[in-house]
Amino acid sequence: MAAARVDYFYSFRSPYSYLSAPRGFALADEFEIDLHFRGVLPMMMRGESVPVAKRLHTMRDVKREADRLGMPFGRIHDPLGDGATRCLAVSEYAIDQGRAREFVLAAGLGIWGEATDPATEEGLRRICEAAGLDWDGCKAALIDPLIAARVEANTNELVEIGHWGVPVFVFEGEQFWGQDRIDDLALVLSDAGLARR
Amino acid sequence: MSKLRDRAEREIGPRVIVAASTVTAPARAAAAARRATGRSGRLELYFGFDDPASAFAVIDLARRLEGRKVIFDLLPVVVRGIADDPALERKRIYGVTDGRRLARRIGLTLSRSEPIDPQQTAFLAGWAAGAPRGAALTRFCVAACSRLWFESDGPIGEGRYEELWRECFGAAPFTDEAAVRANEKQMTRRGPYETPAASIGGRWFFAQDRSAQIADWLDELGWTVK
Numbered sequence: 001m002a003a004a005r006v007d008y009f010y011s012f013r014s015p016y017s018y019l020s021a022p023r024g025f026a027l028a029d030e031f032e033i034d035l036h037f038r039g040v041l042p043m044m045m046r047g048e049s050v051p052v053a054k055r056l057h058t059m060r061d062v063k064r065e066a067d068r069l070g071m072p073f074g075r076i077h078d079p080l081g082d083g084a085t086r087c088l089a090v091s092e093y094a095i096d097q098g099r100a101r102e103f104v105l106a107a108g109l110g111i112w113g114e115a116t117d118p119a120t121e122e123g124l125r126r127i128c129e130a131a132g133l134d135w136d137g138c139k140a141a142l143i144d145p146l147i148a149a150r151v152e153a154n155t156n157e158l159v160e161i162g163h164w165g166v167p168v169f170v171f172e173g174e175q176f177w178g179q180d181r182i183d184d185l186a187l188v189l190s191d192a193g194l195a196r197r
Numbered sequence: 198m199s200k201l202r203d204r205a206e207r208e209i210g211p212r213v214i215v216a217a218s219t220v221t222a223p224a225r226a227a228a229a230a231r232r233a234t235g236r237s238g239r240l241e242l243y244f245g246f247d248d249p250a251s252a253f254a255v256i257d258l259a260r261r262l263e264g265r266k267v268i269f270d271l272l273p274v275v276v277r278g279i280a281d282d283p284a285l286e287r288k289r290i291y292g293v294t295d296g297r298r299l300a301r302r303i304g305l306t307l308s309r310s311e312p313i314d315p316q317q318t319a320f321l322a323g324w325a326a327g328a329p330r331g332a333a334l335t336r337f338c339v340a341a342c343s344r345l346w347f348e349s350d351g352p353i354g355e356g357r358y359e360e361l362w363r364e365c366f367g368a369a370p371f372t373d374e375a376a377v378r379a380n381e382k383q384m385t386r387r388g389p390y391e392t393p394a395a396s397i398g399g400r401w402f403f404a405q406d407r408s409a410q411i412a413d414w415l416d417e418l419g420w421t422v423k
């Protein structure tokens with residue numbers, strides 16, 4: 001029997017997505033689920049506005065949450081634009097290589113904790129190699145139209161399910177928005193009898 | 198865009214914001230000065246009666262402030278949110294699903310399955326905004342939020358809430374719409390763009406998601422449970 005599916009919508013430009021990643025991926029360790037990583041374009045590249053007040057609050061709030069979770073945050077390089085799209089392309093390649101978790105964690109740490117610029121060859125290569133990915137394969141993914149189509153499909157699906165922000169987890173049609181709803185999702189998975197024995 | 202400007206926007210600006218947010222000495226000194234002069238701390242909560250996350254925050258924070266010398270300044274609003282937000286309606290619908298999860302955290306069950314139109318509860322905001330701060334207002338807001346979101350479904354009758362008001366204040370309510378508008382303006386000035394938002398010691402938090410952070414910050418400011 002196929003394991004239950006959980007979709008995990010994520011943006012490399014979202015610091016809340018970064019905070020969600022260690023616990024989000026760990027769900028697959030704790031529960032009998034297939035966790036499907038779905039990288040999407042940043043809100044600002046999807047035509048949604050992000051007011052200044054929201055941007056300021058997000059930085060302050062994420063810093064407090066990162067401290068609480070013991071995650072590095074503060075040496076930032078905002079990847080809006082090429083940095084985000086390049087990470088998205090490589091994340092699809094990483095899925096194919098069975099290393100999505102490693103890549104997403106390495107990219108998050110690079111962008112939000114080490115000011116790595118994934119729009120540059122040097123920056124992205126460092127992230128890819130930290131994730132154990134072959135650099136030539138990553139470079140090929142950056143110009144692969146099929147990979148670009150997969151990213152577009154993920155982004156479109158987030159819109160189709162009626163959601164606006166990330167991270168979002170979807171289990172049996174129910175959406176869990178925010179890194180602070182992972183515990184609620186875990187409760188639902190537990191109630192569904194999916195805890196690993 | 199010049200390289201310098203690009204770096205300022207992508208790296209330097211965010212780093213400065215984050216670094217500045219870790220400076221706590223002025224807030225701690227101000228709190229100490231208030232205590233030294235016999236004054237209380239003040240936690241402002243901007244909330245909407247139409248919002249299940251706000252109902253959770255009002256009830257949860259009222260409990261968490263017990264034993265702390267902190268005034269719970271309940272500031273109801275009606276109009277708020279990001280201007281021209283295309284996701285506004287989806288957020289209100291999702292808010293009900295999310296409210297169910299929040300309720301579970303404090304041992305309650307959401308009694309509604311549909312969002313409430315903000316105008317349906319605007320009368321409650323008008324009453325509460327003009328009322329004196331203190332125990333009676335907290336009692337009323339906690340009871341009204343409980344009734345609205347955890348004990349009833351369907352239309353909202355003003356009469357039942359007027360009875361509740363009389364039980365808490367011993368008098369009839371009066372509507373102060375100007376006070377609601379003042380709360381909305383003050384909320385915007387402080388920075389929050391959605392409810393529920395708690396502001397204390399120069400920081401604000403989304404109150405439904407940051408209960409532990411709020412408690413930690415109160416402790417750090419010296420407003421500990423006695």
